Amino acid sequence: MRRRIVMSMLAGVILSASTFLGAGPASAEPPADAAQLAATPARSADQVAATPRDAPSETPAATAAEAPADAPAGPAADTPAEFGTDWHDPLTAAPPVARPATKSCAVTVAEAQFRDFTPYRGAYTPPSGCGDRWSKVVLRLDGKVKGRQFDRLGYLHIGGVEIFRTSTPEPSPDGIEWSVEKDVTRYSDTFRRGGDVEMLIGNVVDDTYTGVLDVKVTLTFYAQGGAVKSAATPDRVLTLQDGTLTTPRNSERVVAEVYATGSGGGCEEYWYLTVPDPAPYSCKADKGPYREVQIKVDGQLAGIAEPFPTVWTGGWSNPFLWYVIPGPRAFDIKPIEYDLTPYAGLLNDGRPHRIDVSVVGVPAGQTGWSTPVNVLVWQDAKRAHVSGALTEVRAGDLTNSSTYTPGSEERLDTVGGHRLTTTGYVDTSHGRVWTTVRRTLANTSAHHWTDGENTDALKATWTDDESVTVDGRGPVGVRRTHRTYTMDGTTTLAADDRLRTVLTLGDRAAVDETRGGRRTTWSRLDDTYAGDATYTANVPRDQRHAVGTTSERYRLYGSDGCYDRVLVTAQGVLTRDRSDC
Secondary structure, eight states, X not given: OOHHHHHHHHHTTTGGGTTSTXXXXXXXXXXXXXXXXXXXXXXXXXXXXXXXXXXXXXXXXXXXXXXXXXXXXXXXXXXXXXXXXXXXXXXXSSOOOOOOSSOEEEEEEXXXXXXXXXXXXXXXXXXXXXXXXXXXXXEEEEEEEOSOOBOOEXXXXXXXXXXXXXXXXXXXTTOEEEEEEEEOGGGHHHHTSOEEEEXXXXXXXXXXXXXXXXXXXXXXXXXXXXXXXXXXXXXXXXXXXTTEEOOOTTEEEEEEEEOOEEOSSSGGGGGGGXXXXXXXXXXXXXXXXXXXXXXXXXXXXXXXXXXXXXXXXXXXXXXXXXXXXXXXTSSSOOOEEEEOGGGHHHHTTSSOEEEEEEEETOOTTOOOEEOOEEEEEEEOTTOSOOEEEEEEEEEOOOEEEEEEEOSSEEEEEEEEEEEEEEEEEEEXXXXXXXXXXXXXXXXXXXXXXXXXXXXXXXXXXXXXXXXXXXXXXXXXXXXXXEEEEEEEEEEEEOTTOEEEEEEEEEEEEEEEEEETTEEEEEEEEEEEEEEEEEEESSSOGGGOOOEEEEEEEEEEEETTEXXXXXXXXXXXXXXXXXXXX
């Protein structure tokens, strides 16, 4: 798709800012010369709900190509023939954060208009009137933007702790509003103290890209009361100091979370499409597209994970796919979690320990990944020092093989994976507790493209299986999590400059917890997005004649109940919003 053109054309506008975390994904609203975007590579639930101003509870039927199996069969009579200058406000099918019926207190933590790379800075003060032990804490971002703008990446820190990472929708000429909710109760330790606030959604505003990002972020605290108890949360939320971590000496459980994103311009923004030499493709990586986010303690491998293949709201060369429904996780970027409890005995010596996060597969010297770290700690209230030991670290060989097959249709097949087991114990006030963490990663992908990249397609699957076994607190407890991420899409630029993208994305997870061999809780998540959008490239905006249908089905069910919602759009109009269970 003449991809090499856009990489040079955009470099001065976007990539010069890529060293800033706030630099948005370099995939966005087509420039005046839409051929530039046609040349761009296919790129770019803590619970999240992006809610519109005027979402109906049920609207007439329409269909998205590759939509969920039960999506309706045809467009409504009042659906426009093509995209206009306005469309429905962005929304997702994910459930809103559940709230208890107790007293609440709201605090505004940030209110700013982002037009450059200047962070918003303020001060946070804990709420008064709702106590300091809350049953739930909910973050809400409300945003609006108008005109023309790229999708942007942003973060929010309180007291140095990253509590939220997000990206933005792309605006209509007439303007849009959106909102995002996230359960941030786990950061209650941070919220009990006052602290500095820093927020940044890096942006560029000029005569062409006119959209100023106007956002407000609030925290709402729900008190305990009656049958509603305070939430069980980590005792401490820590950040790294000069790359080191010093835990309380009575830590008995330690979990690191990493907000890993490949973004900010350059090929790491769409790492899943990179190819090694000698394959003739515009985005290169020495060993191909396999990526793995690793965390090390004092140089020793302590955790591995597959990064989620986030597609930003200009991704796959076609922003018309994302104007109403974003891809999974695009508005609320989940952190990767690593259970470091086997290392607790080692960490509890009162000394600082080096913590390093790296991304396997990134070419040497290549920027584009951001990996901030929080560490959640649970303490033994009855002991000043919890001793212990790390007893086993067993890592398998890392598999990363890409096979290039030349031809009229070039092809790259990739297989990657890794295994890691860690075991350790801590001697707590309630006895010796052993923890074993096992994680197995796997990735397969088939990438094929034609000369000039006028056709570019990828079918890929990532799996991330984890089990955490805890032995020593009564019956043995095991938590098993099976995560699966999928991507199946094709972008084609035809001879008449009609650019079409057909894409399906999947975010799935199965979680089972057992104690003494008996299942105690379980859940199943299936979040599936599908879209098909076409527009004419290399023409002014009013001549693009863009059409597109999109859908999302979000299903979550298990021992705590069920949730099932389907959204369908056509030409930017929400044509179906159905909830069922």
